[in-house]
Amino acid sequence: MPIAPLDILVHASNILLLVAYSVRDILWLRWFAVAAALTNIPFFLLQETVLWPPVMWACVFTAINLAQIWRIYLQRRPVRLTGDEQRLYALGFDSIRPRDFLSLTMLGAWEDAPEGKRLLEAGKPAEEVCIAIDGTVAMSRGGENLGVLMPGQLVGVTMVLIGEPSPVDARFATRGRYIRWPVGRLRVFLDARPELRAAVLAHVKQDIARKLYGTKAGVAA
Numbered sequence: 001m002p003i004a005p006l007d008i009l010v011h012a013s014n015i016l017l018l019v020a021y022s023v024r025d026i027l028w029l030r031w032f033a034v035a036a037a038l039t040n041i042p043f044f045l046l047q048e049t050v051l052w053p054p055v056m057w058a059c060v061f062t063a064i065n066l067a068q069i070w071r072i073y074l075q076r077r078p079v080r081l082t083g084d085e086q087r088l089y090a091l092g093f094d095s096i097r098p099r100d101f102l103s104l105t106m107l108g109a110w111e112d113a114p115e116g117k118r119l120l121e122a123g124k125p126a127e128e129v130c131i132a133i134d135g136t137v138a139m140s141r142g143g144e145n146l147g148v149l150m151p152g153q154l155v156g157v158t159m160v161l162i163g164e165p166s167p168v169d170a171r172f173a174t175r176g177r178y179i180r181w182p183v184g185r186l187r188v189f190l191d192a193r194p195e196l197r198a199a200v201l202a203h204v205k206q207d208i209a210r211k212l213y214g215t216k217a218g219v220a221a
């Protein structure tokens, strides 16, 4: 059976669609789907009576696929961390994927701290969890010095976990720089991302264990 020249477009389009359904990467699937639709459109346009409905639907599918392709490229962009983020990442967050880590830091706010800046007030609940990347944080209770937290250690996390007011004051013993996350926003954010939540909780457990046993990254008296 001879193949009409215009029918070649339909065959080519369906072969492209076949390839689209065979690939495993969603990005390639969408590119082949776009190619299939664009190959098919001239077939409908070149009929004696132009077949507008399939042309219109092919355009709709192509637009959706192109928008999704754009989104996938944005998601797959290499992650670039700022100086602060790189420093924090190196301070013990390297078990978290850089892209997840970036979304976590974007939720927080970076601040410079003068010496004496208070992060926790005895008797008040911790509303924020903080981590210094520079400077040390001294803890005290009733004037008694309880030790210092080093850069990379969480400040306020045990209070957040047990839901009780802080028994200690925590203040920067030196000038420093730190990131802070409001507890409420952090909870909502992590509840929607179970994998990242598990990774963050693993990090929290390690942090608490180090504080408990006073390892080199733990509380220094």
Ligand SMILES: Nc1ncnc2c1ncn2[C@@H]1O[C@@H]2COP(=O)(O)O[C@H]2[C@H]1O
Pocket: 120, 139, 146, 154, 155, 156, 157, 158, 159, 160, 167, 168, 170, 211, 219
């Ligand atoms: N009674 C205490 N004695 C010594 N350190 C404490 C005491 N209570 C709390 N801390 C420390 O103070 C820190 C405040 O931040 P975290 O809750 O992350 O972890 C807390 C502990 O490391």
